[in-house]
Amino acid sequence: MDRRMKGGLFLLPLIGLILAALVSGGCSSGPSSTITEGGSTTVQPLAEKWAKAFEAKNPGAEVIVQGGGSSAGIKGCAEGTFDIGAASRELKSSETSQWPDLVVTHVAADGVAIVVHPSNNIADLTLEEMRNIFATGSNATWTVINREEGSGTREVFEKKVMAGTEVSPNAEFLPSNGAVKQKVASTPNAIGYISLGYVDSSVKALSIDGVACNKANCLNGSYPVMRYLSFITKGEPKGLIREFIDFCLSAEGQRIAEEEGYIPIK
Amino acid sequence: MSRYFVDRLSRHIVFIFGVAAFLILVFIAIFILKESLPALREVGIVDMLFGAKWYPSLEAFGILTMLAGSIVTTLLALVIAVPLAVGCAIFLAEVAPLRIRNITRAAVELLVGIPSVVYGLVGMIVLCPVIADLSGTGSGSSVLAAAIVLAIMVLPTITSISEDSIRAVPAQYKEGALALGATHWQVIHHVLLPAARRGIITAVILGTGRAIGETMAMVMVIGNSPIFPTNIFAPARTLTGNIAVEIAAATGMHESALFATGLALFILVLFINSIGLLVYRRA
Numbered sequence: 001m002d003r004r005m006k007g008g009l010f011l012l013p014l015i016g017l018i019l020a021a022l023v024s025g026g027c028s029s030g031p032s033s034t035i036t037e038g039g040s041t042t043v044q045p046l047a048e049k050w051a052k053a054f055e056a057k058n059p060g061a062e063v064i065v066q067g068g069g070s071s072a073g074i075k076g077c078a079e080g081t082f083d084i085g086a087a088s089r090e091l092k093s094s095e096t097s098q099w100p101d102l103v104v105t106h107v108a109a110d111g112v113a114i115v116v117h118p119s120n121n122i123a124d125l126t127l128e129e130m131r132n133i134f135a136t137g138s139n140a141t142w143t144v145i146n147r148e149e150g151s152g153t154r155e156v157f158e159k160k161v162m163a164g165t166e167v168s169p170n171a172e173f174l175p176s177n178g179a180v181k182q183k184v185a186s187t188p189n190a191i192g193y194i195s196l197g198y199v200d201s202s203v204k205a206l207s208i209d210g211v212a213c214n215k216a217n218c219l220n221g222s223y224p225v226m227r228y229l230s231f232i233t234k235g236e237p238k239g240l241i242r243e244f245i246d247f248c249l250s251a252e253g254q255r256i257a258e259e260e261g262y263i264p265i266k
Numbered sequence: 267m268s269r270y271f272v273d274r275l276s277r278h279i280v281f282i283f284g285v286a287a288f289l290i291l292v293f294i295a296i297f298i299l300k301e302s303l304p305a306l307r308e309v310g311i312v313d314m315l316f317g318a319k320w321y322p323s324l325e326a327f328g329i330l331t332m333l334a335g336s337i338v339t340t341l342l343a344l345v346i347a348v349p350l351a352v353g354c355a356i357f358l359a360e361v362a363p364l365r366i367r368n369i370t371r372a373a374v375e376l377l378v379g380i381p382s383v384v385y386g387l388v389g390m391i392v393l394c395p396v397i398a399d400l401s402g403t404g405s406g407s408s409v410l411a412a413a414i415v416l417a418i419m420v421l422p423t424i425t426s427i428s429e430d431s432i433r434a435v436p437a438q439y440k441e442g443a444l445a446l447g448a449t450h451w452q453v454i455h456h457v458l459l460p461a462a463r464r465g466i467i468t469a470v471i472l473g474t475g476r477a478i479g480e481t482m483a484m485v486m487v488i489g490n491s492p493i494f495p496t497n498i499f500a501p502a503r504t505l506t507g508n509i510a511v512e513i514a515a516a517t518g519m520h521e522s523a524l525f526a527t528g529l530a531l532f533i534l535v536l537f538i539n540s541i542g543l544l545v546y547r548r549a
Contacts, residue, residue, distance in 0.1 A: 015282065071515030098517070138491075138500070143404050148490075149322050150515020166321065169331075172407055172501050173490035175511055187398065187405035 035083045035241055038066035039073010040152050041176040042110055042195035043086035043229050046260050053256060054247050061240060067176055070152025077232050078102060083241050085232040088152035088195065104230045105237070107248045109263035111196035111218040112157050112225040113205035115181070117188045124207045127224070130161055133191060137168025144171035145180050145192030152227070153177060157193045160225045193225075197261040215263050229262070295532065302529045305522035314526055320492040320503075322512070327523040329530060331492045335502040336534070338495040339409055339488070340477040343416035348470055351421045352459075355428035355466075360454055371429075377422040386486030389415040394487060401499035407489030410498040415483050420473035427472065431465020432458055463549045471542035478535060481506040505531045 037047050044067045051063035068076070070087040077085025078099040091104060114130060116122060125133075138144045146167050147154035158167070174180050177194045184190040185202035196213060199205050205213045208224060217223035231237075237245050247253050254264035306314065309327050317328015354374070358367050393414060394406030401408070435458050443453045459466070481504075489501020490511055503511075509524050509531075516524050 015286075068514045071517070075515060075517055094518070138404060140403055145405075148511050148515070149520070150512065166324075169319070169321070170491050170493045170500065172405065173492075173503075173511060175485075183405055183407075186395065189403065190405060 033060050033240065034062040034064065035244055036064045036066070036081070037084040037086060037231070038068055038076050038082040039086035039232075040070040040088040040229065041067045041178065042070075042088040042153055042197065043108075043231075044177075046108065046197065046229070046257055046262055047086060049256050049260055050244075050248050050253060053252070054244055057247070058243070061244075063244060069148060069150035069175070070155070071150030074099075074102070074232055077234060080234070083233070084237075084245070087230050087232055088227055089155040090228075090230075091232075099234075101235050103233050103236055105233070105245055105249075106228040106230050106265055107245070108229045108254070108257045109218065109265050110227060110229050111213050111215075111223055111263070112153055112160070112193050112227070113196050113199050113213040114161070114191065114193050114208070114225075115184050115199065115203040115205050116191050117184060118202070118204045119188055120204060122206065123204070124210060126209050127161060130206075130208065131163070131165055134162060134167045134171070135165045137170040138172070141189065143187050143190045144168065145183050145190055146171040146173050147180065147193075148173050148175045153193065153195055156225060156227045161193075196263075199261065215258075218263055228265070298525055298529050298532060302522055302526035305519055305526045308519060309523065314523070315530070318494070320508070322516070322520040322523070325519065327519075327526075329505065329508070329527055331494050332503050332505045332508045332527065333530065333534075335409070335488070335495050336478055336504040336506070336531075339412045339416060339484070339502070339504060340474060342409065342413035342498070343420060343477050344470065344474060346413060346417035347421050347424060347473065350417070351424035351469070351473070352428050352466060354421070354425045355432055356454055356459075358425070358429045359432040360450070360458070371426075374422045374425050377418070378426075382419065382480060382483045383486075385415050385419055386483035389483060389487040397499065404499060404501075405489075407487055407501045408499050409488065409495045409502050412484055412488040412502075412504075413498070415487055416477045416480060419480060419483065420477050423476060424466075424469045424473040427469035428462070428466045431462040431469070434465065435461040464546055467542065467546050467549055471539065471546075474538055474542075475535060478531070478538065479506060480504075481510050485510050505534070 037051070044065060047065045051065050054063055055061055066082075070089050073082065073085035073087050074091065074095055076082040088110060091102065096102070114125070133142055134144055134146075144167070172183065174183055177198045180192045180194050181198050181203055184192045194203070196205075196215075196218070199213075207213065211217050211222045213223055218226040231245055231248070233241060249266065251266070254266050257264045305327060309317075314327055314329055315333070316330050317326065318330045319326040319328050320331060354370075358370055362370060389411055393411050394408075396406065397408055397411050398404055398406035439457050439461055440453055443457045448456070484504045484507045488504065488507060490503045490507050491501040492503045492508070493500070495502035505527050508527050512520070513524050
C-alpha cells in the first residue's frame with residue numbers, strides 16, 4: 001500500500017461517524033397519533049377489530065396491530081418496539097424483575113380449546129388422557145401440534161393441562177393460533193390447542209371431563225383452561241394509548257369482544 | 267478539478283469500499299460472538315454442541331438435533347438436486363436446440379428470483395398433504411418436504427453455473443474427441459464433464475451454502491420439532507428455523523443461546539466453504 005492510499009484511512013472513521021449519525025437520527029419515534037400494538041396471536045384478531053372501530057371513532061388516529069406471540073409482545077413493549085404489548089398469559093417473575101415498570105391491564109378473557117379434526121370421533125377426553133397424548137407426542141394414532149416457546153396460549157396450556165409434564169419434542173411447533181388451526185383442520189389425526197376465539201367449524205373443540213369449552217363454563221370456572229387477555233404498557237397508559245385501552249374496556253369494546261368469540265370482562 | 271486529484275480520490279474511495287465490506291463481515295462476527303458469550307459460558311460449548319435437548323423454559327440449550335436437521339436436509343436436497351441440475355446443465359449446454367435452450371434457460375433463471383416464502387407456501391399447501399398421504403400419518407411437515415423444497419431452490423443455481431462451466435470447456439477438447447470417433451455422450455461423459463469439474467464443484471458448494479442458510483421455507487414445511495431427523499417422514503428443525511421461530515420472544519439466556527445457534531451456523535458455513543475450496547483445489 002503506497003503513501004497516498006494510507007492517507008485514505010482517515011476517511012473511513014469519518015464515513016463511519018456519518019453513517020452512525022444517520023442511523024440514530026432515523027430511529028426517532030413516530031407521530032403521536034399512531035400506536036403500535038403487538039404480541040399475542042390470541043389477542044390479534046380482537047385487537048384488529050378494536051383498532052378499526054377506534055380509528056373510525058377517532059379520525060387521524062392509527063393503531064397498528066401485529067402478532068408474534070405473548071413473550072414477543074411483552075419483550076417488545078419493554079424494549080420500546082410496541083406501545084402496547086398484548087399477552088394471553090400473566091407476566092412471569094423473571095419478566096417483572098427484569099422490567100418492573102410494566103403495567104398490566106386486563107381487557108378480555110379467553111379459554112384455550114383443545115381441538116381435533118372435525119372427522120375425529122372423539123368428543124371428550126379427561127385431563128389425564130390429554131396430558132398423556134401430548135406427553136407421548138406424535139405417533140400412528142395422533143399428530144400432536146404444539147406452539148412455539150414464546151406463546152402465551154402454550155404457557156396457559158402447559159400450566160393447566162400438562163401441570164409439569166413436558167410436551168414431547170416430536171410434536172410439530174407452529175408459530176400462531178391461526179397456523180395451528182389450519183394444521184388441525186387439514187390433518188385428520190391431529191390434536192392441538194387454540195384460543196376459544198379462534199374456534200370455528202373447521203375444527204372440533206373437545207370437552208374436558210365432560211365440560212364443554214364455551215364462554216359460560218370458562219366464566220363459572222368449570223372449564224379449567226381459562227386466562228385473561230392483557231394489554232401491557234411501560235408505565236401507566238397515557239394519551240392516545242390510554243384512550244385506546246379505555247375504548248377497549250368500554251361497553252362498545254366489550255361488545256366487540258363478545259361478538260368475536262372472546263369473553264368480556266365487564 | 268485536476269485529473270490527478272480525481273485519480274487519487276477515486277482510488278481512495280474504492281479502497282474504503284473494499285475495506286468497508288471486510289469490516290462489515292468482521293463486525294457481524296464480533297457481534298454474534300459477543301451476544302452468544304453468556305450462553306456459551308453458562309452452558310458450555312460442549313454441552314451446547316452435543317446436547318440433544320432444546321427446551322428453553324427448562325434451561326436446556328442443546329443444538330445437536332438442529333445441527334443434524336440442517337445437515338441431513340441439505341445433504342438430502344443435494345442428493346436430489348445435483349443429478350437433476352447437472353443433467354439439466356448438460357441438456358442446456360450440449361443437447362438442446364437453440365429455441366428450447368432459450369426457453370429453458372429463462373425458466374431456470376426465473377426460478378432463482380422466486381422468494382423463498384413462496385416456495386414455503388407452495389410446499390406447505392401442495393407438497394405436505396401429498397407426503398402426509400404417502401406416509402399414512404402426520405401432517406406432511408417433514409424432512410422429506412424440506413429436502414424437496416430445498417432441492418428446487420438450489421437447482422437453478424447449480425444448473426446455471428454448471429452450464430457455464432461446461433460451455434467454457436475449450437472447443438478443441440470436444441472437437442478432438444469427436445474427431446477420434448467418440449459419440450456425443452462419450453464426449454460429454456469422458457471429456458466435458460471432467461474438464462468442467464471445478465466449475466460444477468463450485469456450483470454445488472454455492473448451492474449448499476444457499477441450502478444451509480434457508481430459513482423461511484424451512485420453517486413452513488419442516489414442522490420445527492427439535493428431534494433427530496431419523497425418519498424422513500417425521501418433522502425436524504434446522505439451525506436457521508430454530509432462530510427464526512424463537513427470536514422474537516427470547517430474552518436473557520435464551521436469546522444468547524439463539525445467537526450461539528447463529529454462531530454455529532456461521533462456523534458451519536465457513537467449514538463447508540473450506541471443504542469446498544479443498545475439493546476444488548484437488549480437482
